[in-house]
Amino acid sequence: MKRAGGNLFILCLLLVAIAASFIWLQLDLSALLTADGRRQMHDYAAAFFPPDTSPAWLLKLWRGALETLAISAIGTLLAALFGALLSLLAAGRMGAAARVVCRLLLNALRSVPELVWAALMVLAAGLGPFAGTLALALHTTGVLGRLFAEALENTPSAPAQALREAGSGRVAAFVYGTLPGVLPQWLSYTLYRWENNIRMAAVLGFVGAGGLGQMLHVTLSLFQQSKAASVILAMLAMVLLVDALSGWIRARLG
Amino acid sequence: MIRQSSQWQSRDPAALPRALITLLLIALLWPGLQLAEFRPQVLFNSQNLDTMGRFLAGFWPPALDADFLRLLGKATLETLAMATAGMTLALLLAIPAALLATRALSVSRLLSDRAGVLGQFLRYPVRLLLMVLRSIPEIVWALLFVRAVGLGPTAGVLAIAITYSGMLGKVYAEILESVDPAPARALLLAGSSRLSVFFYGLLPNAAQELTSYTLYRWECAVRASVVMGFVGAGGLGQMIDLSLRMFAGGEVASILMTFLLLVLLADQISLQLRRRLA
Amino acid sequence: MSLRLSGVSYAHPNGQSALQAIDLQVAAGEQLAIIGPSGAGKTTLLRLLSTSLQPVSGSISLLDQQPARLSGRGLRRLRSRIGLIHQSPPLPPRQRVVTAVLAGRLGQWSLLRALLSLCYPVDAAGARQELARLDLADKLFQRCDQLSGGQLQRVGIARTLYQQPDLLLADEPVSAMDPVLADHTLGLLGAVARERGIPLVASLHAVDLALRHFPRVLGLRDGRVLFDKASGEVSQADLADLYANDSLAGAAPTSHSQAGALRPGRC
Secondary structure, eight states: OHHHHHHHHHHHHHHHHHHHHHHHHTOOTHHHHSHHHHHHHHHHHHTTOSOOOOHHHHHHHHHHHHHHHHHHHHHHHHHHHHHHHHHHHHTTTTOHHHHHHHHHHHHHHHHSOHHHHHHHHHHHHOSSHHHHHHHHHHHHHHHHHHHHHHHHHHSOOHHHHHHHHTTOOHHHHIIIIIHHHHHHHHHHHHHHHHHHHHHHHHHHGGGTOOHHHHHHHHHHHTTOHHHHHHHHHHHHHHHHHHHHHHHHHHHHHO | OHHHHHHHHTSOTTHHHHHHHHHHHHHHHHHHHHHTTOOGGGGGSHHHHHHHHHHHHTTSSOOOOHHHHHHHHHHHHHHHHHHHHHHHHHHHHHHHHHHHHOGGGOHHHHHHSSOOHHHHHHHHHHHHHHHHHHHSOHHHHHHHHHHHHOSSHHHHHHHHHHHHHHHHHHHHHHHHHHSOOHHHHHHHHTTOOHHHIIIIIIHHHHHHHHHHHHHHHHHHHHHHHHHHGGGTOOHHHHHHHHHHHTTOHHHHHHHHHHHHHHHHHHHHHHHHHHHHTO | OOEEEEEEEEEOTTSOEEEEEEEEEEOTTOEEEEEOOTTSSHHHHHHHHTTSSOOSEEEEEETTBOGGGOOTHHHHHHHHTEEEEOSSOOOOTTSBHHHHHHGGGTTTSOHHHHHHHHHSOTTHHHHHHHHHHTTOGGGTTSBGGGSOHHHHHHHHHHHHHHHOOSEEEEESTTTTSOHHHHHHHHHHHHHHHHHHTOOEEEEOSOHHHHHHHOSEEEEEETTEEEEEEEGGGOOHHHHHHHHOOTTSSSOOOOSOOOSSOOOOOOO
8 A cells, every 4th residue: 555655655656747847848838739830830841841862962872871880880889899909908907996997987987878979079080970970980989899808707707717727827818718609799789779870870960060960951941841851751761772681681690 | 542542531621612612711801901991000100199199188187067067968868768758658559569579369379280371471571570679770860860850859859669669579470479378378278369469478577678678678679869969969979969060078088988888877777677677 | 747736725715615725746657546525626627637727726747837827829829738527417408429539630730620529520440440449330420419428438549539638637537337338448548548648637526536447546635635646555544534424324335336336345
């Protein structure tokens, strides 16, 4: 009974919070519903159709899609490499102090959203895809580093230990004894993040980090809705393709 | 002769495929690096170093004056409100969509373990709609809505509502399909309407998972709300964007710290609620 | 003396005593079997001999060196001269047999060579030779998780043989093999040790295998040496004392082997 009472209390709190949110925002959806507002929205939306499919624009779209793909791939690759290195420290293989510091670092990298990193990287590297690549690399290093470290901590240490007792050095023992055990898991995590990063790479363009996102931002700012429509369709197509491809790879690996 | 054959038997069969895959990856790597304009030296050219250096130097001390803190507080509340309101609207769309899309309420499936063809005609369009809604990143929706309804949190709320209704709808449908169908079947055979079957047969078992996922999504919505601020949807995101443009390192530092705290807070709230309702 | 233990004691980190005041000497070319009931400390003794554990008291001298005084490079070099065959081979499941066997010489290879061998096995023929001795040559390029328990144990043995150690240790090396194979493998280990003139110390569950293949037998019980004699001199009374188990109803086993080799005992 006490629990039911407690739950009811929480439910009431939630309802109050929800109501408060709407009130605070002074959400004036009524503007959407006036005749004038509706006509504006209708005009705006109508300009999206039909999407621009002229060959010149399609070529640019193709190039933008490739750029987005490259940003996500290189960014994820860098993240996997640095994440692997940091995970060794974060799993405590080089001392407790390094472990704590590394975990903090990885947490910090993860917590900042990719878009914020992208905005910062645009400062450091200028507009364009390089900033997007760096942003993805930084954020994903945090994510992968933590996942890799967990995999390392869960893998048996007996193989590497046995090798060290036969006189092997630490690096060789790790590569021959521990790595074969964690590598499939690491690859799986990396693929999963790459899937996610392709969506993100498209979006990072909004702050000038290249790819389809930048094209979308520019076309919308210039009120070229029909061009923007084809960019959105291209993004959609890419996401669906990547989902399918990754599903196929996963089936082959697993 | 024997030595020859033993050498032949000792050749590694995996060598050729490995070499080919390595070559393929290198062949893809090069154009990839070109497309991504991967030039690390750019980071170190004097102009960029200078910019970055000055910016980072501005991080300390973080801006802590009263006016700014007041703005920060308002923006944080705005972000939280955006996430909550957006999720609420998403729920309003997602729940009916999930009920339509789930195979768990299919009469034919409950009775004969196979979903009937006619039902599929209704379910598939709804599923397709949900997929389209969630495949377009919410920030794209936000960008569109900003153009349509102007700057401010309204655009963000609508964007979250649309995208998250897609995600919630799909996962709700799947959760409903994954619980034990026996109570639902029993109710159906006893003559209940499908809505009653849902409330009394499926919902009790699925409630915990549904709530858990919804709270997890709310956490994500908080993060997404920050991000959408970059395209003008208000909240902390818009503040960071402005401060970055104005090169105000101290302000960016404060906002970033607030954001990290907010995410931590949302994590905790979600965790506690999930535990309590378990 | 290849191997000398004087008054060696070992206690587990939780305080439980595993070995007490062990004295043992093994010369080059000698072959010794260690037998005893479960929990007697056989594995602990072998791990002390492979420098995996440090004794709590007493001194160990291996191959005329004191492992307690060595560290870093010196310890690595000593370890690469000692080969331990594990009861449960510590092989990563997805690793290929050829890589697993070649890993035996990691202590003697430079890091560069080790890394290159991952891309293309540096000495597949050598690995093949060792595996051929154990009738596993055709499994050279298969993955470890595609092998049976007995085959995996033989791969572990092949790796230690490939290491070409100066001291060969074996912890229940044939526990997963059928009786015929176990017999054959022990014969092989003995032959290799004789060929290379190195000492062989093996712990075994099956008493009859120990008595048949090893000229010298050491009986361990509750962490103490009960007897250390030539195998021909081991009597039924010795074995009864060794394996006596008051908590189990019935007479103490004679030379009946325990789980593992299933040969009938002598009457």
